[in-house]
Amino acid sequence: MMVFRSSAAICGALMAIAVSATVARSETSGVHxxxxxxxxxxxxVGAASTYNPFKPGKEEGGPSTASGERxxxxxxxxxxxxxxxxxxxxxxxxxxxKFALVEAVGKKVIVKINDVGPLKPGRIIDLNERxxxxxxxxxxxxxxxxxxxxxxxxxxxxxxxxx
Numbered sequence: 001m002m003v004f005r006s007s008a009a010i011c012g013a014l015m016a017i018a019v020s021a022t023v024a025r026s027e028t029s030g031v032h033x034x035x036x037x038x039x040x041x042x043x044x045v046g047a048a049s050t051y052n053p054f055k056p057g058k059e060e061g062g063p064s065t066a067s068g069e070r071x072x073x074x075x076x077x078x079x080x081x082x083x084x085x086x087x088x089x090x091x092x093x094x095x096x097x098k099f100a101l102v103e104a105v106g107k108k109v110i111v112k113i114n115d116v117g118p119l120k121p122g123r124i125i126d127l128n129e130r131x132x133x134x135x136x137x138x139x140x141x142x143x144x145x146x147x148x149x150x151x152x153x154x155x156x157x158x159x160x161x162x163x
Contacts, residue, residue, distance in 0.1 A: 044084065046124030048104065048147040050132035050139070051079060051117070065115035068093045073129035076159030078102065079115035080149075081124050088113050088151050099157040102127070104135050104147040108162040125149050134161060 065071055065079070078100070080088050089098035091113055098113045102125065111131055119126060125147065127135070135144055 043148045043150040044087070044124050045146060045148050047122050048102070048125045048127050048132075048135070048144045048149075049119070049123050049142065050129060051126040066091050066093065067095060067097060067114040069114050071115070071128070075128070076109060076111045076131050077114050077128045078111040078131060079117045079119075079126040080113050081119045082116045084124065085116050091116050096155045099152040099155070099159070100125075101150045101152055101162065102131070102147060103150075104144050107135055109134050110152065110157050110159050110162055112157075112159050 065077075069077075071077075080091065080100070085091050088100065089095075091098055100111055100113055102109050102111055109131060111127070115126075117126055123143070129139075132144075133139060
């Protein structure tokens with residue numbers, strides 16, 4: 001009788017683990033499919049670099065971005081190449097934020113596109129410090145090749161890692 005109870009307990013525990021894993025997989029895939037469903041245009045592939053606009057003598061609190069927000073190295077933001085501004089919803093002062101899915105080195109992150117800039121040839125996006133550290137924790141690379149950037153429709157995204 002004791003062997004039966006132990007077997008039943010083990011079986012129950014294994015079922016709970018299996019159900020938890022299935023639910024976790026479906027929740028994760030739900031996030032991926034909702035991001036994929038919200039892609040508002042074709043993906044762009046190019047290189048990503050990092051930027052930090054703080055320079056000696058700059059105004060207190062950091063410089064303003066094209067959207068009017070202050071640059072913040074601790075949030076999930078990026079600057080898109082100026083020539084891609086319209087593909088990412090205009091990115092202009094006072095406008096609602098635009099979002100993009102950035103994929104590189106086997107990782108994905110949603111960023112708020114709040115700035116634009118004249119990037120070097122081949123580069124399509126400048127990631128702020130926090131976002132770059134997600135892809136390159138030691139900040140050793142400087143430039144990440146073969147980054148895919150996909151504009152997302154809507155303005156209710158929560159920036160940060162996906163999946």
